[in-house]
Amino acid sequence: MNRDDRGTDSRRRFATLCETLRPDLLRFAFWLGRDRQLAEDVVQEALLRAWKSFDALAEEGKAKSWLLTIVRREFARSFERKRLEVADLDALVAAEADVLAAEDDAGLAEMREALFRLSDEYREPLVLQVMMGYTTQEIADQMGLQQGAVLTRLFRARARLRQELGIAAEPSS
Amino acid sequence: MNCLEFRRRVGAEPSVSGDEIEAHRRECAACARHQDELRAMDTLIGRALAVDAARIRKSGAAVSPARITPRRPRWLALAASIVIGLSVGLALWISSPRPSLAREVIDHVAHEPAAMTATVPIASEALAGVLDPAGTRLRPGIGDVTYARRCIFEWRVVPHLVVRTPQGPVTVLLLRHRSVSGPVRLAEQGYVGVVLPAPRGSIAIVGRDLKDLDGIAQQVFEAVDWGN
Numbered sequence: 325m326n327r328d329d330r331g332t333d334s335r336r337r338f339a340t341l342c343e344t345l346r347p348d349l350l351r352f353a354f355w356l357g358r359d360r361q362l363a364e365d366v367v368q369e370a371l372l373r374a375w376k377s378f379d380a381l382a383e384e385g386k387a388k389s390w391l392l393t394i395v396r397r398e399f400a401r402s403f404e405r406k407r408l409e410v411a412d413l414d415a416l417v418a419a420e421a422d423v424l425a426a427e428d429d430a431g432l433a434e435m436r437e438a439l440f441r442l443s444d445e446y447r448e449p450l451v452l453q454v455m456m457g458y459t460t461q462e463i464a465d466q467m468g469l470q471q472g473a474v475l476t477r478l479f480r481a482r483a484r485l486r487q488e489l490g491i492a493a494e495p496s497s
Numbered sequence: 498m499n500c501l502e503f504r505r506r507v508g509a510e511p512s513v514s515g516d517e518i519e520a521h522r523r524e525c526a527a528c529a530r531h532q533d534e535l536r537a538m539d540t541l542i543g544r545a546l547a548v549d550a551a552r553i554r555k556s557g558a559a560v561s562p563a564r565i566t567p568r569r570p571r572w573l574a575l576a577a578s579i580v581i582g583l584s585v586g587l588a589l590w591i592s593s594p595r596p597s598l599a600r601e602v603i604d605h606v607a608h609e610p611a612a613m614t615a616t617v618p619i620a621s622e623a624l625a626g627v628l629d630p631a632g633t634r635l636r637p638g639i640g641d642v643t644y645a646r647r648c649i650f651e652w653r654v655v656p657h658l659v660v661r662t663p664q665g666p667v668t669v670l671l672l673r674h675r676s677v678s679g680p681v682r683l684a685e686q687g688y689v690g691v692v693l694p695a696p697r698g699s700i701a702i703v704g705r706d707l708k709d710l711d712g713i714a715q716q717v718f719e720a721v722d723w724g725n
Contacts (some may be wrong), residue, residue, distance in 0.1 A: 347550035355546060360553045380509060424554045426545075431654040433546035434630055453510075454539055455546040461559070475509040481506055482535065485542070489654055490626060490647045 370398040436489040446481035511535035615643040632724040639720035674700040696723040
């Protein structure tokens with residue numbers, strides 16, 4: 325295979341990865357930043373960075389984890405650059421109302437809003453666990469935390485969601 | 498493993514299993530139920546997180562890799578078909594009536610026995626806090642509501658009420674997500690009840706030693722305003 329063929333093959337494989345994983349990357353970035361514009365920008369930048377270092381990806385089976393890491397780093401960079409501050413959660417929810425909407429399922433829309441209102445430290449590990457299927461150790465690795473700290477955050481995240489939704493704390497014994 | 502350790506563990510990771518977890522589940526029905534509820538809540542969280550990616554995307558946004566001519570390999574099409582098939586199957590499974598409705602209702606009521614013994618009427622604001630998100634109201638005259646909470650039931654958040662009636666306390670679950678084609682009778686673990694078709698989904702009415710279940714069910718049914 326000559327250099328041109330290898331380049332074409334890489335582009336094709338990368339394009340396939342983008343096509344397959346981009347919806348998940350967008351959702352991940354959206355739940356990280358709670359801003360669709362930011363999510364789109366972050367994913368776009370992340371994919372450009374990923375393309376530049378695509379040759380460094382040894383196993384395509386690990387592409388999702390690799391891309392999520394890049395998205396997360398890009399988000400951190402972007403967040404730092406733009407110095408975004410969440411001053412008004414209600415306004416944030418209103419701005420993304422159509423993404424959070426769930427036609428004919430008020431409970432689902434309500435859960436989305438509750439997730440939106442979770443602080444970053446609780447929302448991110450929950451997204452990684454529930455949406456991405458990461459183990460607590462993988463989340464710890466991603467976030468640079470001890471596994472125990474991740475378990476605490478996940479416990480509190482669910483407790484806050486129950487509280488926010490007014491769900492009975494636990495069944496009576 | 499004691500109850501506190503179990504609840505801390507499953508509160509962080511509802512899908513966790515293992516010898517210790519399974520042993521405690523066998524010993525403690527309340528903790529087993531708690532884990533089941535958390536698993537159900539995780540299903541709801543998963544559905545909530547799966548927002549439509551197309552709504553996130555800006556119109557006309559173009560990322561450079563998209564300019565690389567994509568040619569979808571055959572295996573990818575096959576994988577996509579499988580994923581779509583599984584998704585459709587899951588959606589049908591979630592939305593279709595399941596034969597275990599009676600068991601689910603009775604189990605839910607049986608695992609919250611304290612709800613049936615409450616006697617202090619709930620404040621109207623607290624009741625509204627439970628009913629408003631479901632778009633429902635209670636018309637006056639049904640009797641005192643002594644318990645009103647939002648619970649996870651079949652992966653949904655549903656209002657769970659207890660109403661004091663002349664025949665005793667009656668549990669009411671408003672199941673907007675669950676349609677039934679006709680009345681479903683329940684009689685298990687000492688409870689009797691019925692699930693009735695409603696303008697939005699269904700309504701489960703359950704009690705103990707009810708002499709006139711149909712009469713009570715009718716009164717409760719008519720007292721619920723399901724909104725538009």
